Amino acid sequence: MDDDEIRSRFDGRGEVGLLLGAVTAARRRRIDDIGHALGYRLLDAQNLGYGRIRLRYRRDDAPHARRRAEQTIARLRAGGPVLSAIEPAPPPPPSEPPPAPAGHRPPGPRRPLSHEPPPPPPVAAPPRPRVPPLPPYPPAPGAPPAPRGG
Template identity: 65%
Template sequence: MNDDEVRALFDGRGRVELIPGRATAARLSRIEEIAHALGYRQHSIENLGRLGVRLVYGRDDGPQARRRAELTIARLREGGPLLPAIEPPPPPPPSLPPSAPSQAPPRQRSRPLSAPPPPPPLFPPSPSDESPERPRS
């Protein structure tokens, strides 16, 4: 199977099975790259004995996989290569809903606030702690 035959199998279906015959490790790797570029993930490899192997892929509906598939299809329509030279960037984050109009921020004070008064004592002073007042002379 050449690249175009493999690419034609990954047409957006949820599940793709292909039997590449007695494919080499390099050929199996190439099939995996094509599937990845078109938004598919390998689910299983089944040994068929003399016939070789059956590769089973499922469509990956994650946002990065969908974005990668969109970019690959757009590149193919423009006559570009099937596989990119580098991995495409991740999709942009979802946009935030518009926020409600905010009120004006509070005004800043021109002078710093004074320190709060100290807390009252926990126990009242005992009479022995008090010293008698001396008359002033």
Template identity: 55%
Template sequence: MDDDEIRSRFDGRGQVEISGGASVQERAEPIAYALGYELIRTERTRGCGRVFGLTAPVTVHLFFRRDDDPRARRRAERTIERLRAGGPVLADDEPPPAPPPPPGPPPPLVHRPPAPRPRRSMEPQPPPPAGPPRPRIPPRPAYPTPPPPPPR
């Protein structure tokens, strides 16, 4: 995949996917950056089986998302103006994309005091029921019921 084909994929859509060999990744990332896109995910897959005794090549799938930040949009506008004037996609004076900053430290742990226990009421409690508790279901008979008498 040559640079013009890569460039044609970045036509203003919200998301772009490019697949190819490892060399495609090296060329696609700076072009995407210049046209206002950011790399969001990379997947590497290996072809199945062996081809003539050689290991199958690795295919790289790159997923880009349009960066709507004003700086990225301005960078894309300058790149498109340069292309219309017959210039290169990548300007020599623009720095390559910087790696994303490392994630910040996790937020500090906040010690929360335990929840207060419910207070017992100062009112006197009702007395417990007198006698054993009543069963909810009547008990089963100790033997089965006799069959009905035969008809006469």
């Protein structure tokens, strides 16, 4: 199967199936590249035995995939190759915010601007201990037992 025959299979349908005989890894990569250039992504590959393989592709309707397919079709109509020597670079990912300097905290909630002094802090009773403290010295020994009379 040459490039033109492979290209003709990716004709804009929602799903494309290819049944191939013995195919090398390089040829398989070429088929995947042509499908990718025409806006398809590999759905699954089935090994049928005896060196036969079935590839199923699904049309990728994402905006960047559609744009890539339009550029490929325009290149073909102009007499160019199926695959360009230089693949257009994908759009750059969104930039991340710069890291915060060490020790920097994000600002807290803002208070409204007013000319009044801030309210005083709430008055609270001092905390009481939950367990009474130990005495500074041990308790005195108890009185000796009284003698028993008899």
